Amino acid sequence: MAAANEENGAAPSGGERAVLEVSHVSKVYELEGVTVDALCDMSLRIRQGEMVSIMGPSGSGKSTLMHIIGLLDRPTTGKVVIEGEDASDLSPNQLAQLRNKRIGFVFQAFNLLSRTSALANVELPLVYSGVTGSKRAKIAREALERVGLGNRLGHFSSQLSGGQQQRVAIARALVTEPSIVLADEPTGNLDSRSGVEVMAILQQLNAEGITVVLVTHDANVARHAQRIVEISDGRIVREEDVEGRRSAKDELAAMPSPVEAAAEGVSAK
Amino acid sequence: MNFAESFRIAMRALAANKARSFLTMLGVIIGVAAVILLVSIGSGVQSSITSQIEGLGSNLLFVFPGQLEGGRGGPGGGGGLTKRFTLEDAKLLRNRLQGASFVAPAAAGAVTARFENRTAKGQLIASDENIEQVGTYKIATGRWYRRSEVDGAARVVQLGSAVTDQLFPNTNPIGKEVSVNGQRFRVIATMQKIGGGFGGSQDTVVYMPVTTAQRLTGSTDIAEIIVKVTRSEDVNQVRAQIKRLFKPRFGAEFTVFSQEQTLSLLGNLLGTLTVMLAGIAGISLVVGGIGIMNIMLVSVSERTREIGIRKAVGARTYDILSQFIIEAVMLSVTGGLVGIAIGAGGAAALKSVVPTEVTWWSVALAFFFAAAVGVFFGAYPAYRASKLDPIVALRYE
Secondary structure (H helix, E strand, C coil): CHHHHHHHHHHHHHCCCEEEEEEEEEEEEEECCEEEEEEEEEEEEEECCCEEEEECCCCCCHHHHHHHHCCCCCCCEEEEEECCEECCCCCHHHHHHHHHHHEEEECCCCCCCCCCEHHHHHHHHHHHHCCCHHHHHHHHHHHHHHCCCCCCCCCEHHHCCHHHHHHHHHHHHHCCCCCEEEEECCCCCCCHHHHHHHHHHHHHHHHCCCEEEEEECCHHHHCCCCEEEEEECCEEEEEEECCCCCCHHHHHHHCCCHHHHHHHHHHHC | CCHHHHHHHHHHHHHHCHHHHHHHHHHHHHHHHHHHHHHHHHHHHHHHHHHHHHCCCCCEEEEEECECCCCECCCCCCCCCCCCEEHHHHHHHHHHCCCEEEEEEEEEEEEEEEECCEEEEEEEEEECCCHHHHCCCCEEEECCCCHHHHHCCCCEEEECHHHHHHHCCCCCCCCCEEEECCEEEEEEEEECCCCEECCEECCCEEEEEHHHHHHHHCCCEECEEEEEECCHHHHHHHHHHHHHHHHHHHCCCEEEEEHHHHHHHHHHHHHHHHHHHHHHHHHHHHHHHHHHHHHHHHHHHHCHHHHHHHHHCCCCHHHHHHHHHHHHHHHHHHHHHHHHHHHHHHHHHHCCCCCCCCCHHHHHHHHHHHHHHHHHHHHHHHHHHHCCCHHHHHHCC
16 A cells, blocks of 8 residues: 555656546445445546556456446545546535546446437437537537447447447447546457457547546456556555557457458357 | 436337337226216216206296105105196196296106108197296297197197107198097197207107196196296295195195206216216226336336446436436326327217217316326336436446
């Protein structure tokens, strides 16, 4: 923990503005009378334009941290500040509005609405931020074009492959121009090629200036980020800049052609 | 998020499960249609009977043999135990009553009228010349029988419009000779069409002087005595006079009924009946509402993940609450509108059999009750949905 704090203390010297700051956050759950410390006095800074991996095995407190960063949950003690706004004591409704404005989610299970078109899925966050009509459709269409699905606007999620569904989810995460895109095991449910494609899109978005937080247990996936924060037992055990960062685009180029890969993907399933 | 947006989301969800939405609505449709149909029959019958009685004119008192108010048999229903009225009793009232403009005896029976080879069955209505003033029965062509014809028991008849149509399809009946129960009568008038009342047409009727009718049937009885009070404020005073005059002759075995009493009695009876029918139909509406609640609860647990997704991307408690409430209200209101259409259509279709009258209050009541059912039974499932924790909802399989 001492190491983590030192790291944290050193971070501001980078000079870059913090999008999100988690300071001395603890989360205690009470399950049938037994208290469980999911997070212990954790502090973390995420800088504007950064791509960070939060890595750890299951049960490490990684999910709890993701929920707190994603404003889905509140810490028991400590502070969460996003874009200068303290989110620690907000009501569920205020958190919902802040999530809408600041956070774009990409989930392992895609979490798209079924029996709903790709376009309508991408429009969803805009529905709750009050954007209406043709403006909303335009923003959503542009987001889908950005992830290479400009020709799949009217397709239902059930008509799309896993990789395409995850790209729809990424487009949905982008439409409100959030401060952070929070990707929770985004490649977990995908075949390797689709996974690399999704990572390529996330890296591309990051290159365009979007802050990406990647939550994963997979060190290979984590190495696509600039920085890895490793968590164990509710504490940060290591925080390091990635040397030899992986480029999904290069990996993709080295892979067999999409047709062969698609056949492989089918047989793999 | 505004209302239109919640509405659109709710509509999309309902359209995604068309069969289920329809079956859920069916409960409300049946409930609302039943309320409207039954209430329309109730009020149709009520207003049909009321208008028939009101047509008898105001300020009228009806004197029947038998004790109606004591509950021992209806008018003339004493089963022979009750002493019947005769023309003498009518004459007594005519001579002694103060404040009455006329006293008319009335007799009734079934007759068969014949002209050449045509036959018509009809009701006999017999009275004296004063019956004209009751105002219910109006001459189409010809004239009413006169006092001299009553006194002389003249063989003259007036034919109701249905009887006229049957016996004289092409010719003018005035002055023609018809046979009534085998005796020859001269037609002096045809009557205006009254229309089908509840329980048979009022136009298959033959009118004649009461004295003639007594001779025809060989009886000296009369069914009732109609008294017209000159001023409406004297009705109770005249009633007391009648009671005083008849007490020595009939004891308690007679009834004086005012038109107002008849109306309020029937009104109470039919009103109670209508409310009862509406109540029974209302139960099915409540059952329909429980159906809505049931399906909404299923829908909420089925869509837990959807709720989680919506909350994650920024839906507030209110957004989820309104989405599910609107869904429930859409089910009940659409069901209500379809039910109103079916109920009103059914009422129109039944009109030839039973008088029906679709009242605005039953439509309004059924509609608002249906909407309220949607809000009430949709509120709990919607509340449950809105309170879901997004983390839990997202993990839900």
